[in-house]
Amino acid sequence: MVATLALPLAAAAQTSDEDPFESFNRAVFSFNDTADTYVLRPIAKGYRAVTPDPVEKAVARVFSNLGEINSVANSLLQGKFDKAGRHTSRFLINTTLGIGGILDVAEPAGLPKLDGEDFGQTLATWGVGSGPYLVLPLLGSSTVRDTPTRYVDSLLDPVFEVDHVPTRNTILGAEALSGRAELLQAEKLISGDKYIFTREVYLQRRAYLINDGAFVDDFDDAYEDFDDLDWGGESAD
Secondary structure (H helix, E strand, C coil): CHHHHHHHHHHHHHHCCCCCCHHHHHHHHHHHHHHHHHHHHHHHHHHHHHCCHHHHHHHHHHHHHHHHHHHHHHHHHCCCHHHHHHHHHHHHHHHHCCCCCCCCCCCCCCCCCCCCCCHHHHHHHCCCCCCCEEEECCCEEEECCHHHHHHHHHCCCHHHHCCCHHHHHHHHHHHHHHHHHHHHHHHHHCCCCHHHHHHHHHHHHHHHHHCCCCCCCCCHHHHHHHCCCCCCCCCCC
Protein backbone atom coordinates (compact mmCIF):
# COMPACT_ATOMS: atom_id res chain seq x y z
CA MET A 1 0.00 0.00 0.00
CA VAL A 2 2.79 2.44 0.87
CA ALA A 3 4.47 1.85 -2.48
CA THR A 4 1.15 2.42 -4.23
CA LEU A 5 0.67 5.79 -2.53
CA ALA A 6 4.20 7.09 -3.00
CA LEU A 7 3.89 7.79 -6.77
CA PRO A 8 0.84 10.11 -6.71
CA LEU A 9 2.34 11.94 -3.76
CA ALA A 10 5.58 12.59 -5.64
CA ALA A 11 3.62 14.09 -8.50
CA ALA A 12 1.47 16.15 -6.14
CA ALA A 13 4.60 17.64 -4.59
CA GLN A 14 5.37 19.31 -7.91
CA THR A 15 1.89 20.18 -9.16
CA SER A 16 -0.23 21.25 -6.18
CA ASP A 17 -1.80 24.68 -6.71
CA GLU A 18 -3.93 24.36 -3.57
CA ASP A 19 -1.16 25.24 -1.14
CA PRO A 20 0.05 28.83 -1.78
CA PHE A 21 0.87 29.16 1.93
CA GLU A 22 3.15 26.11 1.95
CA SER A 23 6.03 27.89 3.69
CA PHE A 24 3.79 29.00 6.56
CA ASN A 25 1.98 25.67 6.63
CA ARG A 26 5.22 23.71 6.85
CA ALA A 27 6.31 25.79 9.85
CA VAL A 28 3.02 25.13 11.65
CA PHE A 29 3.14 21.47 10.62
CA SER A 30 6.63 21.18 12.11
CA PHE A 31 5.40 22.72 15.37
CA ASN A 32 2.40 20.36 15.46
CA ASP A 33 4.56 17.37 14.62
CA THR A 34 7.01 18.19 17.42
CA ALA A 35 4.18 18.63 19.93
CA ASP A 36 2.65 15.38 18.75
CA THR A 37 5.95 13.47 18.90
CA TYR A 38 6.83 14.53 22.43
CA VAL A 39 3.41 14.91 24.03
CA LEU A 40 0.30 13.49 22.38
CA ARG A 41 1.73 10.42 20.67
CA PRO A 42 3.46 9.05 23.82
CA ILE A 43 0.26 9.61 25.81
CA ALA A 44 -1.77 7.91 23.09
CA LYS A 45 0.61 4.94 23.06
CA GLY A 46 0.34 4.70 26.83
CA TYR A 47 -3.44 4.89 26.58
CA ARG A 48 -3.49 2.00 24.11
CA ALA A 49 -1.08 0.00 26.25
CA VAL A 50 -3.11 0.23 29.45
CA THR A 51 -6.63 0.31 28.02
CA PRO A 52 -8.22 -3.03 27.08
CA ASP A 53 -9.25 -3.12 23.42
CA PRO A 54 -12.99 -3.47 24.20
CA VAL A 55 -12.87 -0.37 26.42
CA GLU A 56 -10.86 1.62 23.87
CA LYS A 57 -13.34 0.73 21.12
CA ALA A 58 -16.28 1.55 23.37
CA VAL A 59 -14.88 5.04 24.08
CA ALA A 60 -14.39 5.64 20.35
CA ARG A 61 -17.96 4.49 19.66
CA VAL A 62 -19.38 6.89 22.27
CA PHE A 63 -17.77 9.91 20.58
CA SER A 64 -18.71 8.59 17.15
CA ASN A 65 -22.31 8.33 18.32
CA LEU A 66 -22.32 11.95 19.50
CA GLY A 67 -21.07 12.92 16.03
CA GLU A 68 -24.28 11.56 14.51
CA ILE A 69 -26.10 14.69 15.74
CA ASN A 70 -23.97 17.00 13.60
CA SER A 71 -24.30 14.61 10.66
CA VAL A 72 -28.09 14.71 10.93
CA ALA A 73 -28.18 18.52 10.79
CA ASN A 74 -25.76 18.81 7.90
CA SER A 75 -27.42 16.01 5.94
CA LEU A 76 -30.67 17.97 6.17
CA LEU A 77 -28.96 21.19 5.09
CA GLN A 78 -27.60 19.36 2.05
CA GLY A 79 -30.97 17.84 1.17
CA LYS A 80 -29.76 14.32 1.92
CA PHE A 81 -32.95 13.31 3.72
CA ASP A 82 -32.41 9.56 3.47
CA LYS A 83 -28.96 9.90 4.99
CA ALA A 84 -30.32 12.21 7.71
CA GLY A 85 -32.86 9.53 8.59
CA ARG A 86 -30.20 6.86 8.81
CA HIS A 87 -27.97 9.02 11.03
CA THR A 88 -30.99 9.76 13.23
CA SER A 89 -31.91 6.09 13.50
CA ARG A 90 -28.34 5.12 14.38
CA PHE A 91 -28.17 7.79 17.08
CA LEU A 92 -31.50 6.85 18.67
CA ILE A 93 -30.81 3.11 18.62
CA ASN A 94 -27.24 3.33 19.89
CA THR A 95 -28.06 5.97 22.52
CA THR A 96 -30.86 3.85 23.98
CA LEU A 97 -30.22 0.17 23.29
CA GLY A 98 -26.48 0.75 22.89
CA ILE A 99 -26.16 2.46 26.30
CA GLY A 100 -25.11 5.90 25.10
CA GLY A 101 -23.21 4.53 22.14
CA ILE A 102 -20.97 2.15 24.09
CA LEU A 103 -22.34 -0.60 21.85
CA ASP A 104 -23.09 -0.28 18.16
CA VAL A 105 -26.45 -2.02 18.13
CA ALA A 106 -27.54 -0.26 14.94
CA GLU A 107 -25.04 -1.98 12.65
CA PRO A 108 -26.23 -5.56 13.21
CA ALA A 109 -29.77 -4.18 12.92
CA GLY A 110 -29.03 -3.19 9.32
CA LEU A 111 -27.78 0.39 9.84
CA PRO A 112 -24.00 0.39 9.26
CA LYS A 113 -21.88 3.40 10.21
CA LEU A 114 -21.93 6.12 7.54
CA ASP A 115 -19.35 8.74 6.64
CA GLY A 116 -20.09 11.82 8.73
CA GLU A 117 -21.33 15.15 7.41
CA ASP A 118 -20.05 18.52 8.63
CA PHE A 119 -20.67 22.17 7.82
CA GLY A 120 -17.62 22.34 5.58
CA GLN A 121 -19.18 19.65 3.39
CA THR A 122 -22.46 21.56 3.50
CA LEU A 123 -20.78 24.74 2.23
CA ALA A 124 -19.12 22.73 -0.53
CA THR A 125 -22.52 21.34 -1.53
CA TRP A 126 -23.81 24.92 -1.67
CA GLY A 127 -21.02 25.82 -4.09
CA VAL A 128 -18.47 27.42 -1.76
CA GLY A 129 -14.93 26.67 -2.90
CA SER A 130 -12.42 25.18 -0.49
CA GLY A 131 -9.83 27.92 -0.83
CA PRO A 132 -6.16 27.29 -0.02
CA TYR A 133 -4.97 24.49 2.22
CA LEU A 134 -4.13 25.54 5.78
CA VAL A 135 -2.39 23.88 8.70
CA LEU A 136 -3.79 25.11 12.00
CA PRO A 137 -1.74 25.16 15.22
CA LEU A 138 -2.49 21.94 17.15
CA LEU A 139 -5.66 21.32 15.10
CA GLY A 140 -3.88 20.22 11.92
CA SER A 141 -5.10 20.07 8.34
CA SER A 142 -7.87 22.35 7.11
CA THR A 143 -8.76 24.81 4.32
CA VAL A 144 -9.87 28.43 4.28
CA ARG A 145 -13.48 27.27 3.86
CA ASP A 146 -13.37 24.55 6.50
CA THR A 147 -11.55 26.46 9.26
CA PRO A 148 -14.48 28.63 10.50
CA THR A 149 -16.92 25.74 10.09
CA ARG A 150 -15.29 24.00 13.03
CA TYR A 151 -17.01 26.54 15.28
CA VAL A 152 -20.38 25.95 13.61
CA ASP A 153 -20.00 22.19 14.06
CA SER A 154 -19.11 22.68 17.73
CA LEU A 155 -22.51 24.30 18.32
CA LEU A 156 -24.11 20.89 17.73
CA ASP A 157 -21.64 18.99 19.89
CA PRO A 158 -23.33 18.06 23.20
CA VAL A 159 -19.96 18.16 24.94
CA PHE A 160 -19.88 21.96 24.59
CA GLU A 161 -23.19 22.13 26.46
CA VAL A 162 -21.51 20.91 29.65
CA ASP A 163 -21.42 23.98 31.90
CA HIS A 164 -18.71 22.71 34.24
CA VAL A 165 -15.52 23.78 32.42
CA PRO A 166 -13.10 21.24 33.99
CA THR A 167 -15.51 18.41 33.16
CA ARG A 168 -15.99 19.69 29.61
CA ASN A 169 -12.24 19.99 29.07
CA THR A 170 -11.69 16.49 30.43
CA ILE A 171 -14.22 15.07 27.97
CA LEU A 172 -12.67 17.00 25.07
CA GLY A 173 -9.23 15.77 26.09
CA ALA A 174 -10.48 12.20 26.19
CA GLU A 175 -11.98 12.62 22.74
CA ALA A 176 -8.70 13.97 21.32
CA LEU A 177 -6.74 11.16 22.97
CA SER A 178 -9.10 8.52 21.63
CA GLY A 179 -8.80 9.94 18.12
CA ARG A 180 -5.00 10.11 18.31
CA ALA A 181 -4.86 6.51 19.53
CA GLU A 182 -6.82 5.43 16.46
CA LEU A 183 -4.29 7.20 14.22
CA LEU A 184 -1.47 5.05 15.56
CA GLN A 185 -2.58 2.12 13.42
CA ALA A 186 -2.39 4.20 10.22
CA GLU A 187 1.15 5.53 10.66
CA LYS A 188 2.64 2.64 8.72
CA LEU A 189 1.00 4.06 5.56
CA ILE A 190 3.01 7.30 5.69
CA SER A 191 5.64 7.46 2.93
CA GLY A 192 8.06 10.10 1.72
CA ASP A 193 7.56 13.74 2.72
CA LYS A 194 5.19 13.58 5.69
CA TYR A 195 3.87 17.10 5.08
CA ILE A 196 2.96 16.37 1.45
CA PHE A 197 1.51 12.99 2.37
CA THR A 198 -0.71 14.52 5.06
CA ARG A 199 -1.82 17.37 2.79
CA GLU A 200 -2.73 15.19 -0.18
CA VAL A 201 -4.55 12.54 1.83
CA TYR A 202 -6.51 15.23 3.67
CA LEU A 203 -7.53 17.12 0.52
CA GLN A 204 -8.46 13.99 -1.39
CA ARG A 205 -10.29 12.53 1.58
CA ARG A 206 -12.34 15.74 1.83
CA ALA A 207 -13.17 15.55 -1.87
CA TYR A 208 -14.20 11.92 -1.38
CA LEU A 209 -16.55 12.85 1.49
CA ILE A 210 -18.04 15.86 -0.29
CA ASN A 211 -18.86 13.69 -3.29
CA ASP A 212 -20.24 10.87 -1.12
CA GLY A 213 -17.62 8.40 -2.24
CA ALA A 214 -17.89 9.17 -5.95
CA PHE A 215 -14.38 10.67 -5.97
CA VAL A 216 -11.98 8.05 -7.29
CA ASP A 217 -8.22 8.36 -7.72
CA ASP A 218 -5.00 6.65 -6.70
CA PHE A 219 -5.94 6.96 -3.02
CA ASP A 220 -9.27 5.18 -3.38
CA ASP A 221 -7.95 1.81 -2.18
CA ALA A 222 -6.51 3.44 0.91
CA TYR A 223 -9.76 4.95 2.17
CA GLU A 224 -10.83 1.77 3.92
CA ASP A 225 -7.71 1.97 6.12
CA PHE A 226 -8.30 5.64 6.96
CA ASP A 227 -12.11 5.65 6.98
CA ASP A 228 -12.70 6.09 10.71
CA LEU A 229 -9.86 8.51 11.35
CA ASP A 230 -10.13 12.24 12.00
CA TRP A 231 -8.06 14.02 9.38
CA GLY A 232 -8.17 17.29 11.28
CA GLY A 233 -5.17 16.10 13.33
CA GLU A 234 -1.56 15.32 12.53
CA SER A 235 0.14 11.98 12.07
CA ALA A 236 3.56 11.39 13.51
CA ASP A 237 6.26 8.82 12.89
